[in-house]
Amino acid sequence: MQRTPFSARLYSGALIGLAMAFSFASLIAMAFKHAEVSIGENRTLTQLPGWPRTVAQWDSFPERFDAYFNDNFGLRKLLLRLNSNFTTVMLGRSPSDKVVFGKDDWLFYAGDNSIELYRNQRPFSALQLANTEAALALRMRPLQAANRSYLFVVVPDKHTIYPEMMPTYMSRRDPPSQLDQVAALAEKDRLPVLDLRSTLRQGKADGQVYLKDDSHWTDWGAYLGYRRIMAALPLTDLPVLDLDAKQFAIPSDHAGDLAGMAGLTRRETTRLSELPADRCAFTASAYKPVGDDISIGRTFCPQAKYKIMFIGDSFTEALVKYLSRSFGEVVYVARSGFKPSREIAPLIEREKPDLVIEELAERHLDSLADTVAQEGR
Known part of the structure; x- marks a missing residue:
C-alpha cells in the first residue's frame, strides 16, 4: 500500500489543527x-x-x-465580516438582499419592493388609485369640517433623486411610477399632496441631499424639504429659517443604515447646519407609545405660534430641529406606513391642532390604498 506523502499529511494535520483551534476559541x-x-x-x-x-x-x-x-x-462577527468583505470585494455585490451596490460606492435600499418601484414595475391599478384617493379623503374631510388644514407630503426614495448612481444593469420601464400616478391624481382632484422631487433634484446642485451609506436624506436635503413644506402651508406669519448651503459646514461622522445591513464598517462624513442661536431654544418631550406601532412626542417654542401635528416616519427625525423652531407646539406622531383614519382621528381630535401634516416615504405609497380595506374592521 502506497503511503501518503509527508507534505500531504502535514497539510491535512495543519488544517485539522486549525479547525480545532478555531472551534475551541x-x-x-x-x-x-x-x-x-x-x-x-x-x-x-x-x-x-x-x-x-x-x-x-x-x-x-x-x-x-x-x-x-x-x-x-x-467569532460569529468575524465570520460575518469575512463573508461581507469577500462578497463585497471579490464578487462586487452586497451580502444582504436588502442592499444594492450602486456606482461610486453608493448604497441603495432594496427592501419593501424598492427595486421594482425603481424599475416602474408596480404601477397602481385603477382600484388602488381610487382607494388611495379615498384614504386621503378620509383623513382630510373631517379636518376641513373642523376648519383645520391638512397636507400630505411624499419624501421620494433615494433612487428617485439619484438614478444616475444606480447600477447600469438595472433597466427601467417608462413612467408612470406610483408617485407619478399619485401626483397626477392630486392635481386632477385638487388633493393637498406635496411632491418633493423637483425641490430635491434642484438642491443637488448645491449639496448632497441623500446619504451615500443610508436610506435617508442629509441635513441639507431635510432642510430643503422643510422649506418646501413651509411654503405650501396656508398659515400666516410663520417664522421660517433662512439658510444657504454654505451654512451646512459642520462635519459629522455617520454610520449609515445601509452600510450596517451590508455588514460594512465604514462611516460617512456628512455636513450639518449652523442654526441661528436666537431663533428658538425649543424644549422637547420623549416619545411615548399610544397604540399599536404609534408613539407621540412634542416640542415647544415660546417665540412662535400655532399648534400643529406632524405624522411621519424615520425621515421626520432630520426635520425636527427645523419644524420645532417654526411653531409654538409640534405634536410628532411616529408611525410606519400609512395608518387607517380610525387610528389617527382620535389623536387629532384629542390634540386639536391648527394644522396636520402627514409625511410618507415614496416606497410606502401603497399603504394608503391598503388602509381602505381596514377602515371597517
Whole structure:
C-alpha cells in the first residue's frame, strides 16, 4: 500500500489543527459572551434557553438551543465580516438582499419592493388609485369640517433623486411610477399632496441631499424639504429659517443604515447646519407609545405660534430641529406606513391642532390604498 506523502499529511494535520483551534476559541468566546443587539441585522441575538421544565419545553429545546448556538457562536462577527468583505470585494455585490451596490460606492435600499418601484414595475391599478384617493379623503374631510388644514407630503426614495448612481444593469420601464400616478391624481382632484422631487433634484446642485451609506436624506436635503413644506402651508406669519448651503459646514461622522445591513464598517462624513442661536431654544418631550406601532412626542417654542401635528416616519427625525423652531407646539406622531383614519382621528381630535401634516416615504405609497380595506374592521 502506497503511503501518503509527508507534505500531504502535514497539510491535512495543519488544517485539522486549525479547525480545532478555531472551534475551541469560538467556544471560549461564546462562554464569556453576553446578550447583544446585532446592528447589521437590527435585532437582538437569541439568548440561552432556560432548563426545560415541561414536556413541551423539552420538545422545543433542541430547536431553541440550535437558534442560540447559531446566533452566539464565538467569532460569529468575524465570520460575518469575512463573508461581507469577500462578497463585497471579490464578487462586487452586497451580502444582504436588502442592499444594492450602486456606482461610486453608493448604497441603495432594496427592501419593501424598492427595486421594482425603481424599475416602474408596480404601477397602481385603477382600484388602488381610487382607494388611495379615498384614504386621503378620509383623513382630510373631517379636518376641513373642523376648519383645520391638512397636507400630505411624499419624501421620494433615494433612487428617485439619484438614478444616475444606480447600477447600469438595472433597466427601467417608462413612467408612470406610483408617485407619478399619485401626483397626477392630486392635481386632477385638487388633493393637498406635496411632491418633493423637483425641490430635491434642484438642491443637488448645491449639496448632497441623500446619504451615500443610508436610506435617508442629509441635513441639507431635510432642510430643503422643510422649506418646501413651509411654503405650501396656508398659515400666516410663520417664522421660517433662512439658510444657504454654505451654512451646512459642520462635519459629522455617520454610520449609515445601509452600510450596517451590508455588514460594512465604514462611516460617512456628512455636513450639518449652523442654526441661528436666537431663533428658538425649543424644549422637547420623549416619545411615548399610544397604540399599536404609534408613539407621540412634542416640542415647544415660546417665540412662535400655532399648534400643529406632524405624522411621519424615520425621515421626520432630520426635520425636527427645523419644524420645532417654526411653531409654538409640534405634536410628532411616529408611525410606519400609512395608518387607517380610525387610528389617527382620535389623536387629532384629542390634540386639536391648527394644522396636520402627514409625511410618507415614496416606497410606502401603497399603504394608503391598503388602509381602505381596514377602515371597517
